[in-house]
Amino acid sequence: MKPIRVGLLGLGVVGGGTIEVLRRNREEIARRAGREIVITHATAKNLQKPRGFSLAGISLVADANDLVTHPEIDIVCELVGGDTVTKDLVLKAIANGKHVVTANKALLAIHGTEIFAAAQQHHVMVAFEAAVAGGVPIIKVLREGLSANKIEWIAGIINGTSNFILSEMRSRGAGFESILKEAQTLGYAEADPTFDIEGIDAAHKLTLLSAIAFGTPVQFNKAYTEGISKLTDKDIKYAEQLGYRIKLLGITRWTSAGIELRVHPTLIPEKRLIANVEGVMNAVLVKGDAVGATLYSGRGAGSEATASAVIADLVDVTRMLTSDPEHRVPHLAFQPDQLRDTPILPIEKVETAYYLRLSAFDKPGVMADVTRILADSHISIDAMLQKEAEEGEDIVDVIILTHRCVEEGANAAIKRIESLATMAAKVIRIRLEELN
Numbered sequence: 001m002k003p004i005r006v007g008l009l010g011l012g013v014v015g016g017g018t019i020e021v022l023r024r025n026r027e028e029i030a031r032r033a034g035r036e037i038v039i040t041h042a043t044a045k046n047l048q049k050p051r052g053f054s055l056a057g058i059s060l061v062a063d064a065n066d067l068v069t070h071p072e073i074d075i076v077c078e079l080v081g082g083d084t085v086t087k088d089l090v091l092k093a094i095a096n097g098k099h100v101v102t103a104n105k106a107l108l109a110i111h112g113t114e115i116f117a118a119a120q121q122h123h124v125m126v127a128f129e130a131a132v133a134g135g136v137p138i139i140k141v142l143r144e145g146l147s148a149n150k151i152e153w154i155a156g157i158i159n160g161t162s163n164f165i166l167s168e169m170r171s172r173g174a175g176f177e178s179i180l181k182e183a184q185t186l187g188y189a190e191a192d193p194t195f196d197i198e199g200i201d202a203a204h205k206l207t208l209l210s211a212i213a214f215g216t217p218v219q220f221n222k223a224y225t226e227g228i229s230k231l232t233d234k235d236i237k238y239a240e241q242l243g244y245r246i247k248l249l250g251i252t253r254w255t256s257a258g259i260e261l262r263v264h265p266t267l268i269p270e271k272r273l274i275a276n277v278e279g280v281m282n283a284v285l286v287k288g289d290a291v292g293a294t295l296y297s298g299r300g301a302g303s304e305a306t307a308s309a310v311i312a313d314l315v316d317v318t319r320m321l322t323s324d325p326e327h328r329v330p331h332l333a334f335q336p337d338q339l340r341d342t343p344i345l346p347i348e349k350v351e352t353a354y355y356l357r358l359s360a361f362d363k364p365g366v367m368a369d370v371t372r373i374l375a376d377s378h379i380s381i382d383a384m385l386q387k388e389a390e391e392g393e394d395i396v397d398v399i400i401l402t403h404r405c406v407e408e409g410a411n412a413a414i415k416r417i418e419s420l421a422t423m424a425a426k427v428i429r430i431r432l433e434e435l436n
């Protein structure tokens with residue numbers, strides 16, 4: 001059978017990895033796909049730039065528009081990133097009957113609904129395994145492997161840069177800024193590190209996971225996003241003393257009122273396997289009603305790890321080219337006319353537990369006032385830790401762990417606590433999930 005011809009948009013780290021792995025494992029991949037998969041054309045912003053990999057046998061195309069419309073290309077592989085120019089190119093490729101494989105989470109989280117509709121109209125596939133958790137095949141797990149289950153919730157460490165920063169802050173007791181610089185030097189951070197540290201990259205990925213898990217359209221604009229840039233090593237240390245680790249978690253949960261879709265720093269018990277996923281590694285915990293909790297972990301970024309997911313999609317598309325378009329695995333796991341408009345809950349309606357750190361003047365009655373406010377708000381206390389005041393200081397840190405409650409109730413209680421004359425600073429609040 002004729003080889004499948006791939007046109008590559010982007011010759012960066014992942015593009016290079018894809019060329020290398022396809023070349024190295026060519027025979028093995030062809031045995032799996034049923035046909036050879038060959039990158040015949042490629043384009044990049046600067047075609048003159050020296051690269052650390054060979055482009056032998058690949059025709060370089062100066063204009064990306066010529067690549068996405070090229071009559072000899074079957075699959076367009078988009079490894080550029082961004083959601084403006086690439087959106088036009090991907091839509092053009094689809095309109096020209098090309099299947100698309102992409103690692104672009106921002107593009108699909110923001111414009112997925114439009115792109116999947118176009119793909120359906122033109123009977124082509126848009127595959128995006130590499131967009132979430134790099135080499136970890138989590139899209140396939142949710143879309144196919146767990147399709148018997150009603151998914152209850154997903155909790156994931158899906159940004160390696162922020163996990164690296166949090167791991168190093170905990171193990172070395174170092175501050176946020178210095179570790180961020182280290183992460184940038186090591187090449188972990190996105191071009192704009194804001195996406196990593198403010199939870200935006202994780203929210204893009206979570207949006208895709210949530211849509212596939214619950215059969216809803218992709219709605220990045222409804223995700224609650226809070227990053228790690230304001231976390232202090234002090235809270236990481238107190239959490240550890242209470243038996244917890246702080247991770248930047250993407251959490252999506254089905255409730256009868258709607259879907260929780262949130263990324264924020266979260267305390268999780270240190271005995272959970274996922275709490276021990278450290279450094280740049282990613283991990284996704286999925287709770288299905290039939291299977292129970294399952295954990296998937298691996299490298300969430302990097303040249304060949306991400307190429308592994310890109311090529312798996314190339315193999316999938318190659319195999320699916322021999323099947324009836326109406327019976328392919330749907331883009332979002334559910335049949336397009338079966339998507340539901342289950343509401344995504346605003347963060348005020350989300351239910352979670354909390355770690356609260358209060359800076360209080362060391363005076364009688366402080367704790368009585370605080371516990372009364374919590375009791376009035378029906379917030380039950382799970383644990384409490386009061387640190388001794390530093391020598392010569394009259395301010396103490398009081399740490400309270402609460403049981404689960406609705407966020408708007410916690411907000412009101414925190415506001416009342418902050419208005420007490422005995423409070424020296426704003427309350428630090430970090431959400432806590434037992435994940436059991």
Ligand code: HSE
Nearest residue numbers: 159160161189190301
């Ligand atoms: N910058 C991302 C991360 C990798 O740190 O996880 C690609 O998604």
